[in-house]
Amino acid sequence: MTEQTRFDLPQSRLPEAWYNIQADLPRPLPPVLHPGTHQPVGPDDLAPLFAMALIMQEVSQEKYIEIPEEVRDIYRLWRPTPLLRARRLEKALDTPAHIYYKYEGVSPSGSHKLNTATPQAWYNKQEGVTGLTTETGAGQWGTALAIACDFFGMECEVYMVKVSYQQKPYRRSIMQTFGANVYASPSERTQAGRSILAAHPDSTGSLGIAISEAVEAAVTSGGKYKYALGSVLNHVLMHQTVIGQEALEQMELAGEYPDIVIGCVGGGSNFGGIALPFIEQNLKGGKNTRIIAVEPAACPSLTRGIYAYDFGDAVGMAPMVKMYTLGKDYVPPPLHAGGLRYHGMASVICELYDQKLIEARAVQQTDTFKAGLQFARAEGIVPAPDPTHAIATAIQEALRCKETGEKKVILFNLCGHGHFDMSAYDAFLSGKLEDYEYPQEEIERAQAALPQI
Numbered sequence: 001m002t003e004q005t006r007f008d009l010p011q012s013r014l015p016e017a018w019y020n021i022q023a024d025l026p027r028p029l030p031p032v033l034h035p036g037t038h039q040p041v042g043p044d045d046l047a048p049l050f051a052m053a054l055i056m057q058e059v060s061q062e063k064y065i066e067i068p069e070e071v072r073d074i075y076r077l078w079r080p081t082p083l084l085r086a087r088r089l090e091k092a093l094d095t096p097a098h099i100y101y102k103y104e105g106v107s108p109s110g111s112h113k114l115n116t117a118t119p120q121a122w123y124n125k126q127e128g129v130t131g132l133t134t135e136t137g138a139g140q141w142g143t144a145l146a147i148a149c150d151f152f153g154m155e156c157e158v159y160m161v162k163v164s165y166q167q168k169p170y171r172r173s174i175m176q177t178f179g180a181n182v183y184a185s186p187s188e189r190t191q192a193g194r195s196i197l198a199a200h201p202d203s204t205g206s207l208g209i210a211i212s213e214a215v216e217a218a219v220t221s222g223g224k225y226k227y228a229l230g231s232v233l234n235h236v237l238m239h240q241t242v243i244g245q246e247a248l249e250q251m252e253l254a255g256e257y258p259d260i261v262i263g264c265v266g267g268g269s270n271f272g273g274i275a276l277p278f279i280e281q282n283l284k285g286g287k288n289t290r291i292i293a294v295e296p297a298a299c300p301s302l303t304r305g306i307y308a309y310d311f312g313d314a315v316g317m318a319p320m321v322k323m324y325t326l327g328k329d330y331v332p333p334p335l336h337a338g339g340l341r342y343h344g345m346a347s348v349i350c351e352l353y354d355q356k357l358i359e360a361r362a363v364q365q366t367d368t369f370k371a372g373l374q375f376a377r378a379e380g381i382v383p384a385p386d387p388t389h390a391i392a393t394a395i396q397e398a399l400r401c402k403e404t405g406e407k408k409v410i411l412f413n414l415c416g417h418g419h420f421d422m423s424a425y426d427a428f429l430s431g432k433l434e435d436y437e438y439p440q441e442e443i444e445r446a447q448a449a450l451p452q453i
């Protein structure tokens, strides 16, 4: 019998709708608050930032939202993405577990981010917006948005965290290849950037600061530009559910159903993408899959953060969201190479965690890169640093099966390849990376600085 390794869906099986978990949550999401008035924000408050169609998706209680045909046309450039069984990794681990991964690295941008960049650009274009502003850390989101804007003939302005801008010149080049304007953040272009530079002239930037700059650039453009966020928001997680919907069907092709689904979490979008359709099966379909979110020990929002209202950005311009947070002033340690650096977490993921419908774990970076190398050498794909967190956990669970003799089925999301992240692998291979335990004093300081609601 031939051992099937890859489970492909035909293009005709591309999902027709996104899945909106808000329709199925046991209790509704906490409201998003205005940063000035502390009152729940309405559509009009968000209108300077986002296209109205996306604002409506943000609060929609409809279970399925139809994917526009033009967006599906673009999805078909790389979707459905493959599901693979990691047979060679299973052998290397000598585990009875079956390990599957959904591979989003086949998208033109090399990660899952284009799944939401494409509809975000499309909806804005429909409403007459000429360009989008955004922030990017490692560069994956900026790349995806640059490509999506280019697809629809829109302009793209990217505020890139300064340390990444300096360390990842090719990331900047690829965004420029698609016509984006890229600025190192904090920059002199915005009030937010100038105020940070005045206080900290040597600031290497953070995602929170870059968000403040991108938001300001959009709201001061007189409606010409709007802002796009690559993670965290409900509509972003919803756009990513094409991943899990496909994976459900592909697991059926493989004749198995996962006992464990694993994803890495930064803001929660790729994890939500793979996990939410399986959580629906837990809530409504009588399944009992363990769902595990994995984060870096250096940025432990879920496992050590506080569940409270906090600002989405560093300056306090963005709406306030109830989330597990390390505080808006969080800055990652300089030797952190594994991505997933956002101080907060998607509201949907926080509620699921608070309601104990998912688990969370934090992993040290030397363990994640070790796992990434082991995966690469078995399966031939260099993973982005972020999904090595999911891989490390999948390996842990597979090794546990080896001890107990259980034949569990494990599925994880390989949300991107690491071809633009070789400097991170270089740091690991040359022994420069160290483990880092996020200090308890920092958590207490963040707690004291939370806005009083």
Ligand SMILES: *Cc1c(COP(=O)(O)O)cnc(C)c1O
Pocket (backbone or CB within 6 Å): 111, 112, 113, 140, 141, 230, 231, 232, 264, 265, 266, 267, 268, 269, 270, 271, 339, 340, 384, 386, 387, 415, 416, 417
């Ligand atoms: C952006 C990104 C992440 C982190 O963001 P999430 O919203 O948590 O998915 C993880 N992996 C890759 C490859 C990314 O591009």
